[in-house]
Amino acid sequence: MRSLLLWYRFLAAIEVQWDQAERRDVRDFVLWLRVAENPQRRARRRDGTAPGAVNPITGKRTLGSGYAASTVNHALTSMKMFYEYHLLTGLGPVVNPVPEQAGRGPDRPGSHRSPMEPAPRLRRAPYRQHSARRQPRALPNELFNDFFTALPSNRDRAIVALGVSSGPRATELLAMRLEQVDVGRQVVLLETKGRRELEEVPASPDAFLWLAAYLAETEDWRPAGDTRIWWTLRRPVRPMTYSALRQVLNRANEQLGGANITFHDLRHTYCMRMLDDPNLLITDVQRLMRHASILSTQIYSRARIDDLVRKMQDHYNRPAPPEPTTAPGYDPADMSVLFPGLT
Incomplete structure (x- = not known):
């Protein structure tokens, strides 16, 4: 709109x-x-x-x-x-003023191809802009710990704990209700973007502990009969909006000295952590992230620069392998004939 x-x-x-x-x-x-x-x-x-x-x-x-x-x-x-x-x-113009991309449409080349064949490379439609490939915005563990420590209330800690352990989008988190939380099975029901269907997503035990602490604090003043979970802490209480959620993160960013962590960074961190787990397949991560296509999940499988820096530091600091020497019991003269250059 x-x-x-x-x-x-x-x-x-x-x-x-x-x-x-x-x-x-x-x-x-x-x-x-x-x-x-x-x-x-x-x-x-x-x-x-x-x-x-x-x-x-x-x-x-x-x-x-x-x-x-x-x-x-x-x-x-x-x-x-x-x-x-x-x-x-029949209420608009006869011709669509927005140009079509070459090769698109049911009657154009490449529209009915085998999935085993490589996808044809099509030129961008006129006026379409080249978008740079975005890198995943996962938070290192040290930075996330500092960010979590800077949160002032149990409500904020519950929001961040759920965000990093179940990967909801901001709209999905703010729309959560009490009946969408299953503490016994350790899952939450999230209304997936696009399909508007409730899907079960597991969350960490710590997230449920922080959520329980927040709900216990709000039991006296939470509006009766309203099952929405997230409310403002200031009186009069109102349901949290995206602007209020962003202010929660901004206050923690200021405590860190001017960071720019967003709520969607928590979703990226969640996905990268799942991909780093050897017990989870990429199809498992696709299900947890609720991606319609596995191609969306593969974007997060690219190496992060922080990981590459750490690996390269280990590479440079690794001691050089020892020079080969003659084992005891062999004549060095005979070994020099068989393997020239061996000392």
């Missing part, structure tokens, strides 16, 4: 009706997104951090000042589906 809102505001600025938009208008819209400043990102940089700067604690780059390439592509996808719907209903 936000992408379509941007599109409608752009059309209003250039005085073009939505059903009269042409391909050149889409081109101008993309060009504007590439140079415009994102107001949401400006609001997040109140600490004076430069756009795109590397955080010295987490090693992550801060968000840039403009719209990301993935945001531009998402907007084009939303606009394309919007106009396709109105083409089917």
